[in-house]
Structure formats: structure tokens, C-alpha cells
Amino acid sequence: MKDQVKQSSDDGRMLEMLRNGDETAFRTLVRRHHAAMISFARSFLRERASAEEAVQDSWVAVISGIRSFEGRSSLKSWIFAIVANKARTKAKRDGRMVPFSDFGEADEPAVDADRFTAEGSWESPPGSWSDLNPERIVAGRQLLAHVMAILETLPLGQKTVVLLRDIEGLSAPEACDVLNISEANQRILLHRGRSRLRQAVETLLTGQESPNMQNEPDRQ
Amino acid sequence: MLTCREITELANGYLDRELPLLTRAQFRLHIIMCSHCRRYVDQLAKTVNMLKTLPHGTPPPDVEEKLVRLLERKGATELPE
Numbered sequence: 671m672k673d674q675v676k677q678s679s680d681d682g683r684m685l686e687m688l689r690n691g692d693e694t695a696f697r698t699l700v701r702r703h704h705a706a707m708i709s710f711a712r713s714f715l716r717e718r719a720s721a722e723e724a725v726q727d728s729w730v731a732v733i734s735g736i737r738s739f740e741g742r743s744s745l746k747s748w749i750f751a752i753v754a755n756k757a758r759t760k761a762k763r764d765g766r767m768v769p770f771s772d773f774g775e776a777d778e779p780a781v782d783a784d785r786f787t788a789e790g791s792w793e794s795p796p797g798s799w800s801d802l803n804p805e806r807i808v809a810g811r812q813l814l815a816h817v818m819a820i821l822e823t824l825p826l827g828q829k830t831v832v833l834l835r836d837i838e839g840l841s842a843p844e845a846c847d848v849l850n851i852s853e854a855n856q857r858i859l860l861h862r863g864r865s866r867l868r869q870a871v872e873t874l875l876t877g878q879e880s881p882n883m884q885n886e887p888d889r890q
Numbered sequence: 891m892l893t894c895r896e897i898t899e900l901a902n903g904y905l906d907r908e909l910p911l912l913t914r915a916q917f918r919l920h921i922i923m924c925s926h927c928r929r930y931v932d933q934l935a936k937t938v939n940m941l942k943t944l945p946h947g948t949p950p951p952d953v954e955e956k957l958v959r960l961l962e963r964k965g966a967t968e969l970p971e
Contacts, residue, residue, distance in 0.1 A: 693958060696957075696958065696961050697954060697958060700949060700953075700954050700957050701948050701949065704948075704949040704954075705946050705948060726960070729957055729960060730960065730964060733961055734964060779898070779899070780898040780899050780901065780902075781895070781898045781930075783895075786894060786895045789893065790893025790894055790896065791893065791895075792894045792926045792927075796926060796929050796930050796933055798929070799936065802936055813940070814940065814943065814944065814945075817937075817941065817944065818944060821941075821944075832941065836941035836942060837942070837944055842906075857902075857903070857908070860906075861899075864902055864934060864938060865898070865902070865934070867937050868933050868937040871933070871936075871937055871940075872933065
């Protein structure tokens with residue numbers, strides 16, 4: 671709650687400066703969000719150049735729309751909603767429309783069914799993550815770098831929801847608004863995305879591999 | 891009594907405090923008694939925390955300058971003096 675109040679008051683000051691054409695405020699906004707906007711746009715558009723183009727179009731829309739932005743959502747979620755629209759439009763124009771209904775397998779479990787007994791108890795329980803440190807080197811690179819790479823392999827819906835909720839810190843209603851999805855779908859996508867990431871980290875740290883993670887196809 | 895398999899399906903809702911009160915109580919009871927599920931929930935929480943620490947990066951200086959020039963051009967026509 672305290673964070674939300676702070677966010678809203680930061681947004682208020684930033685908005686006022688942006689509406690007055692303040693260059694410093696604009697630079698701050700660019701430094702704060704540009705890289706994340708590119709990463710988000712790339713969920714819809716595989717080519718980096720296309721994502722950069724969509725993000726540049728988004729900045730034009732931000733500059734043009736800042737005076738009419740009513741502040742009903744946070745500035746960040748408004749910006750990401752613009753990026754989602756621009757990236758989708760571009761993907762459609764380029765003939766590369768990714769169906770957002772890509773929820774992965776319809777009955778994809780959080781943990782592979784083979785790891786449980788018929789009664790639903792663990793048969794192959796999670797291995798220990800002793801000494802978990804994001805900077806720890808696993809298979810030649812930092813664990814955090816692995817996590818970033820795994821995130822890229824998630825289906826579009828899961829990746830965008832995880833990115834908005836866990837990395838960008840948007841609330842559930844904000845993520846739903848940005849992606850134009852229902853609260854229930856948002857919950858499912860987040861659940862599946864996080865579960866896959868946990869499984870992938872488990873595989874990395876303990877070598878315990880779920881049959882679902884083997885030969886994982888690129889679903890995007 | 892919830893099964894371990896059900897716990898793994900509910901763990902995300904538990905972390906986000908989205909479970910109904912009764913389910914939450916059943917969930918807590920299970921993880922008090924089951925070390926495997928306690929470990930699973932702890933690992934899911936650690937995964938989410940790791941995501942929160944992913945670096946964002948900053949745009950290259952030439953990109954920032956290009957966008958500022960865009961602001962100047964658009965600002966001259968669309969923003970107040």
C-alpha cells in the first residue's frame with residue numbers, strides 16, 4: 671500500500687514534468703523503461719529490429735498521449751499497454767501474428783505427474799537447492815543468466831505475464847489490462863510460467879529433470 | 891486433506907495470497923507436516939525472488955539521444971511551450 675502511494679506520487683510528479691516537455695524527466699523515463707519495453711516487445715516480435723521499431727512507435731505515442739493520460743492506471747502499465755498494442759499491430763502487419771491464447775498444454779501440470787504416486791504423494795520429491803545464489807555459476811554461466819534464457823523459451827502468454835508481474839512488478843489487474851486478458855487466464859499463465867521456471871532451475875541445480883522439460887520445443 | 895500433487899497446483903495462489911481462507915488453512919497444515927512440499931513452496935518463492943532481481947539494463951546512449959530528439963520534434967508541435 672505504502673509502495674502504491676509512493677508510486678502514485680512519483681507518477682504525479684513525473685507526469686507534470688513530462689506534460690511540460692521536461693527533457694530530464696523524459697530521459698529518466700527512457701532509462702527506466704526502454705530496455706524492459708524492448709524485451710516485452712520481443713515477446714510478440716522475434717526480430718530485435720522489429721521490436722525496436724515498435725518501441726520507438728510506442729515512445730511517439732507516449733509523447734503524443736501524455737497530456738490526455740488520465741492517470742487511471744500507473745504510468746508504467748499505461749506505457750506497457752501501448753507497447754503491447756504497437757507490437758501486436760506490427761506483428762499482424764508483418765504477417766507474424768502470435769496467438770495469445772497460447773497457454774501451453776491445456777492440462778499442463780505444475781509438476782510432472784510421473785513424480786507422484788497414484789494417491790498424489792511425492793514419488794520423486796524436489797531435490798535440495800543448497801547454497802542458492804543467483805550469481806552461482808552453473809554449467810558455465812551465472813544462474814541468473816540461465817533464468818533469463820529459460821524465460822525466453824516460455825510460451826508467449828506465460829512469458830509476458832511473468833515479465834509484467836514478477837520482473838516489472840505490475841499488479842494482477844494491471845497485467846490483465848495491459849494484455850487484455852481475464853483475471854483467471856492471468857492466474858493460470860503466471861502459475862504455469864513460474865512452475866516451469868522452478869522446474870528448470872531444479873533441473874539445473876540438481877539434474878532432476880521432468881519428462882516435460884526434455885526436448886522442450888520452442889513454442890513461440 | 892490435500893495431496894502433495896494438489897499442493898503444487900495451489901502453491902502459486904498461496905504465495906500470492908489468493909487462496910480462500912479454508913484452502914489456505916488446509917495448505918498450511920499440509921506444509922507443516924510435509925517437508926517435500928515445504929521445499930517445493932520454498933523453491934517456487936525463491937524462483938519468483940530471482941525473477942525480481944533480473945537486471946533491466948539501460949538503453950545505449952545513442953538510442954537515448956535519438957529518443958530525446960524525437961521528444962524535441964514532437965514536443966515542438968504537441969506539448970506546451
